[in-house]
Amino acid sequence: MELVEKMLSGNQLALARLITLLENRADDLPEIMRTVYPHTGNAYCLGVTGPPGAGKSTLVDELTSVMRQRGLTVGIVAVDPTSPFTGGALLGDRIRMQKHYLDDDVFIRSLATRGSYGGLSASAKCIVKALDAFGKDVIIVETVGVGQTELEIIEAVDTILVVMVPEAGDTIQTMKAGLMEIADIFAVNKADREGATQMAAELRAMLSGRQIPTYWEIPVIETEASNSIGIEELYAEIEHHREVLSETDQLSARRRKQREGELIEIVQRRIKEQIIARMKKEERFSSLVRKIADGEIDPYSASNEIFSDRALLQDCFQ
Ligand SMILES: Nc1nc2c(ncn2[C@@H]2O[C@H](COP(=O)(O)OP(=O)(O)OP(=O)(O)O)[C@@H](O)[C@H]2O)c(=O)[nH]1
Numbered sequence: 644m645e646l647v648e649k650m651l652s653g654n655q656l657a658l659a660r661l662i663t664l665l666e667n668r669a670d671d672l673p674e675i676m677r678t679v680y681p682h683t684g685n686a687y688c689l690g691v692t693g694p695p696g697a698g699k700s701t702l703v704d705e706l707t708s709v710m711r712q713r714g715l716t717v718g719i720v721a722v723d724p725t726s727p728f729t730g731g732a733l734l735g736d737r738i739r740m741q742k743h744y745l746d747d748d749v750f751i752r753s754l755a756t757r758g759s760y761g762g763l764s765a766s767a768k769c770i771v772k773a774l775d776a777f778g779k780d781v782i783i784v785e786t787v788g789v790g791q792t793e794l795e796i797i798e799a800v801d802t803i804l805v806v807m808v809p810e811a812g813d814t815i816q817t818m819k820a821g822l823m824e825i826a827d828i829f830a831v832n833k834a835d836r837e838g839a840t841q842m843a844a845e846l847r848a849m850l851s852g853r854q855i856p857t858y859w860e861i862p863v864i865e866t867e868a869s870n871s872i873g874i875e876e877l878y879a880e881i882e883h884h885r886e887v888l889s890e891t892d893q894l895s896a897r898r899r900k901q902r903e904g905e906l907i908e909i910v911q912r913r914i915k916e917q918i919i920a921r922m923k924k925e926e927r928f929s930s931l932v933r934k935i936a937d938g939e940i941d942p943y944s945a946s947n948e949i950f951s952d953r954a955l956l957q958d959c960f961q
């Protein structure tokens with residue numbers, strides 16, 4: 644693939660075009676990924692998640708400055724699956740405000756839903772791989788941590804930073820959203836506001852009761868992203884986590900698990916797409932749908948009919 648070769652040789656424009664293909668899940672995506680894959684595995688991937696407006700983008704921006712000072716190249720993928728209509732445009736504007744927009748060594752792309760079921764997290768993961776193959780040292784993925792899509796994406800990173808803000812009910816929300824379970828590091832951002840120290844203490848107390856991995860004690864760092872306060876400390880913890888993961892072989896364990904998940908995901912998607920495409924060609928399928936709609940048959944019995952049709956299934960997997 645010429646475009647992939649160009650990208651691999653360091654061409655920024657090729658990278659941008661390739662990422663657009665991946666974002667749109669172009670037909671040749673599998674072929675692109677086959678070529679990209681052997682060049683992946685060198686970048687470190689940081690996931691940043693937390694409630695809307697917590698200051699994730701501002702923190703990402705600040706952390707990027709620290710990384711750039713250390714000579715690291717950075718790729719940023721911001722995912723906003725919440726608003727299919729305005730999300731893309733809004734996010735685009737927000738991203739543009741970042742101060743690394745003109746830095747050639749920082750590549751920024753925002754993604755928003757296109758109504759594709761489950762496609763967003765898959766696209767995001769492919770894009771992270773492309774940035775990795777391109778040679779970025781660090782890839783940062785920002786998501787609003789609420790739904791399944793975001794959790795799927797965030798699980799594909801090496802270090803998960805959960806950003807919180809000192810606002811009433813936030814801790815409980817975070818627990819509900821499953822963020823307590825996935826955090827490697829907590830940042831209590833907007834520490835200039837009242838209640839930050841108390842929230843950090845609350846979080847630490849909660850964590851001390853439930854430290855599951857013995858190799859890592861989850862730190863809670865207070866930050867003021869918009870005032871550049873606490874960023875170096877936060878970055879130090881990210882570095883520290885990375886070191887601990889490598890020393891304890893947890894990094895390779897995480898990545899092995901991610902690859903396994905990735906395979907299962909790809910197989911699932913292929914099965915789903917093939918069966919559905921094949922089914923839709925059958926007159927019998929539309930008559931089944933009619934029967935379901937008319938209440939003559941339930942969807943479980945209808946799916947049994949489909950799965951007992953050996954000829955149809957065989958046809959799917961030739
Ligand atoms: N007071 C205060 N405001 C902050 C701080 N950090 C960020 N903000 C402000 O909070 C607002 C939201 O910041 P963003 O970085 O866009 O937050 P986000 O979490 O990326 O938001 P979404 O992507 O929309 O979920 C902006 O107006 C920031 O300037 C902080 O430490 N203190």
Ligand SMILES: [Mg+2]
Binds near residue numbers: 699700701737785
């Ligand atoms: Mg943001």
